[in-house]
Amino acid sequence: MSAQTGAVAPTTGTHLHDLLGPWVPHQRWYPAKGREARTEVVGRILLPWADPEDVRVLVHVVRVTTAAGGPAGSTGHVDVVQVPLVHRRAPRTGPDAAAALLGVLTDPEGIGWYVYDGPHDPAYVEALLALLSGQIRGVALDASGEQADHAGTAVGHHPAGATPPEPGSPARVLRGEQSNTSIIVEPEDGSAPVIVKVFRTLHPGRNPDVEVQASLSPAGVSAVPALAGWVEGAWPASADASAPLVSGDLAVASEFLVGAQDAWREATAAVVAGTDFSERARALGAATAQVHAALAEQLPSRSAADDDARRLADGWRQRLEWALSEADVLADRADALRERVATSAALDAAALGVLQRVHGDYHLGQVLDVPGRGWVLLDFEGEPLRPLAERTLPDLALRDVAGMLRSFDYAARQTTVGLAEEASAEEARAAASAWADAARAAFCEGYASVTGADPREAGALLDALELDKALYEVVYEVRNRPAWVAVPLAAVDRLLEGSTAA
C-alpha cells in the first residue's frame, strides 16, 4: 500500500525491458496485478532538462496487455501506463536513492546507466516543474533513441495567475495508498505549495480531474482544490513505427492543502475510539450536495431519457458479468445476483431525474478536512477500473451518495476483518454496524439539508447503486487487498437479503 518504489532488488540488463520486466509488476499502480500480462514500451518522451551526457529524464509509455483466462475466466485487455525514469551515468546518493534504483542498463556502446524511478529522482521532478511553467517541452524519441518527427509530445499549461513552483523546489513523493503517484512541492520562496499527480494509467482525451478543477475553481468553489497546472502528452498507439499518436493528460498540479487530514483517517479513528461521527458526516453530506450543484451548473447536465435508463441498466448487467468473471468468490451468488440486477434494471427514465457530471469514485479517502475551510473533495477521475469515456458521461449524483455510504460501511467494518468467531468479536461487529448506520443516516440528512430531498427516498435505486459499487469493490479487493474482500462481500450479501440503506 504505497506509492513509493516497490521493494525489488536492482537488476542489470542491456535492454530497458530487462529492468522494467521484474520491476513494473510490483508497483502499486500496476494495472494487471496477479494476472498474466505482457509489457511493451511503445513510446519515449525525453524531457530535455538535465545534461543529456550524464542524466536523461525519460517518460516511457508502456502497454500492459493482460491475458484472457485466469481462475475466473476474465477477459483480456490493454492498459497504457506512464513510467517516468531517470537514467544516470553515475549512481545517485541520498536517503531514498537505493530504494528508487531499478538497476543498471548497459547501452550498445557499453556505457552503464543507473536507472531510477522518476518521481523519486530530483531530475524528473525538476523537469516536471519546468514543463508546468513552460520552460521546456518534451521531445519524442524513436526506437533508436533519435528524435522522432512527432511534434508536441509533452507540453505543460497553467491557468492565468497561477505560478508553478520553480524547478529545484523541495519535493517529496506522497506515501500512501494511491492509484497514481503524487509529488508534493513546497517552495522555499514563499510561493504556494502544489501537489502534482502523475497519472499512471493514461487515457486519450482530457483527464476529468483537470477538467473538473478547471471548471470549478474559477467559479469560486472552495470545496475543490484550485488548479495549478497540467501536462498534456502524445504517445504512439502501439510499438509499430507508423502508429498514430494518441494524446491525453500526463499530470495535474493542484494547490496543496496544508495541514489537511483525510476523512478516511478521521472516520476510522472515530470507529476505533467509539466516537460518534454524525456531525462530521452531516457536514460532508452538505458539502457533497454543494459540489454536485456546482458540477451541474458548470458542466453538461440534462434530464434522463429512455436511452440513459437502458445504458444504466446495461451498465449494471455488464458490471455484474465482469465482476463474476474477475472474482470467483462471487460464483456461489451468481444466480441471486443476476436475479437482483434484472429486477433493478427494469428502470423508468422519469425515476432517474437529472443526469450530470459526478465524482464517480467517491469515498472517504477522496475528501480532506482542511483547517478553516471544511471538507474539500479530491480526485474527479472516476473509478480507475472503468473506461475513461464512460466515466465522463452525465450520470446520477446518487451514484456518489452510494459510494460514500459504502465508504462509511468500509470504515466501520474493516476494523473487524480477521476477528475470530467469539463473543467479543460479535460485540465489535455490532458496534461497527451501529457506527456505520449512524454515519450513513447523518450523511443523507446533510445532503438533504442542501437539496431538500433525502437520498434515502430513492430506495431501490440507491440500493442498486450500492450493489453495483460493492461488486466493483469485490474486484478491486481481489486484485489489490485480498484480505479485505470480506468487507464488500458482506455488503453484497446484505444487499441481496434486503435494503441496507440507512
Ligand SMILES: Nc1ncnc2c1ncn2[C@@H]1O[C@H](COP(=O)(O)OP(=O)(O)O)[C@@H](O)[C@H]1O
Ligand atoms: N490538493 C491536495 N492537498 C493535500 N493533499 C492532497 C491533495 N490532493 C491529494 N492529496 C492527498 O493525496 C491522496 C491521493 O490523491 P488522489 O487524487 O486521490 O490520488 P489517486 O487518484 O492516485 O488515488 C489523497 O488521499 C490526499 O491525501
Ligand SMILES: O=P(O)(O)O[C@H]1O[C@H](CO)[C@@H](O[C@H]2O[C@H](CO)[C@@H](O)[C@H](O)[C@H]2O)[C@H](O)[C@H]1O
Ligand atoms: O485509488 P482511488 O482513490 O481512485 O480508488 C480506488 O482505491 C480505493 C482504496 O484506496 C477504493 O476504495 C475502497 O476502499 C476504501 C477504503 O480504503 C473505501 O473507503 C471505499 O469505500 C472503497 O470503495 C476505490 O474503490 C478504488 O477505486
